[in-house]
Amino acid sequence: MGLGAGGGFAWCRYRGADAEVLAAGQPSAPVGFGPSTPAQPFTDAGHPLTDENAADPYCNFYEFTSTKSVWRHVEGFKTRPWTVAVTGLVRRPSTLDIDQLARLFPREERIYRHRCVEAWAMVVPWIGFPLADLLRHVEPLPAARYVRFTGFDRPDEASHMRDRSFPWPYTEGLTLAEATNELAFVATGMYGHSLLKQHGAPIRVVLPWKYGFKSAKSIVGIELTATRPATFWNTLAPHEYDFTANVNPQVDHPRWSQRTERMLDTGDRYQTMMYNGYGDWVARLYP
Ligand SMILES: Nc1nc2c(c(=O)[nH]1)N[C@H]1C(S)=C(S)[C@@H](COP(=O)(O)O)O[C@H]1N2
Ligand SMILES: [Mo]
Secondary structure (H helix, E strand, C coil), rough: CCHHCCCCCHHHHHHHHHHHHHHHCCCCCCCCCCCCCCCCCCCCCCCCCCHHHHHHCCCCCCCCCCCCHHHHHHCCCCCCCCEEEECCCCCCCCEEEHEEEEHHHCCCCEEEECCCCCCCEEEEEEEEEHHHHHHHCCEECCCCEEEEEEEEEECCCCCHHHCCCCCCCCEEEEEEHHCCCCCCCEEEECCCCEEEHHHHCCCCCEEEECCCHHHHCCECCCCCCCCCCCCCCHHHHCCCCCCCCCCCCCCCCEEECEEEEECCCCEEEEEEHHHCCCHHHHHHHHC
């Protein structure tokens, strides 16, 4: 967990960068880069960190399998070279490879809670950078309202993708206001090292106030659009997986309660919190 002590410093650096951009009087600050919230480092998520030995062998990644043992199916997955194309309603469409991304955006560590829609939970130290930094870099046009994430599409490397009855590739989406709030994060590592394949190597999204399925793994595309994009789970089962998918203990999943959650490593049960406990950052987005 070597980066823990640096988290606060990195956060300050981000705040600094933000201040510089504002001071430089960017001609047309795009919608969504509005005032933001508690300038506090994400060094404590209120619960103990999840043991990495419990997090690594248990997750969802449907490209590979519908079981939780994703790690058994990822050997043939090639995560380098890898580029992310940022396209659509932006002034500067950019295709960036993993090393360029690392040079452009200073990385920090953030400890976030994670809540799967299936009611398991974990607390993870991610390494990455704010999604807002990347979006600011490509300069969204005024007409941009939504952000769509697209996963890789390689059935030869991910065998569950050979079942073309699923709407591959995996896609997810946010409003631009959601995508530019300070919580929205792009991760390239966790637990002090690069992402393992099963966790979405080499680059993924992390949105801790939303159910886990919104945090798309192994993305190759980010597209800014004027209209709400179709997304993988919402296309498959719209009555079970809505587009917004904010964590909310009051609203049951059609097949189970969302009131409590089970920690992956200890099996402890906690009360699930509105917005997964991140209301100070995001509640204003949902008046
Ligand atoms: N590309 C892709 N991303 C995905 C998924 C997936 O099947 N494919 N599953 C989601 C779900 S349901 C969860 S809970 C998290 C789980 O993975 P993690 O434990 O590595 O965060 O990834 C999310 N991102
Ligand atoms: Mo999930």
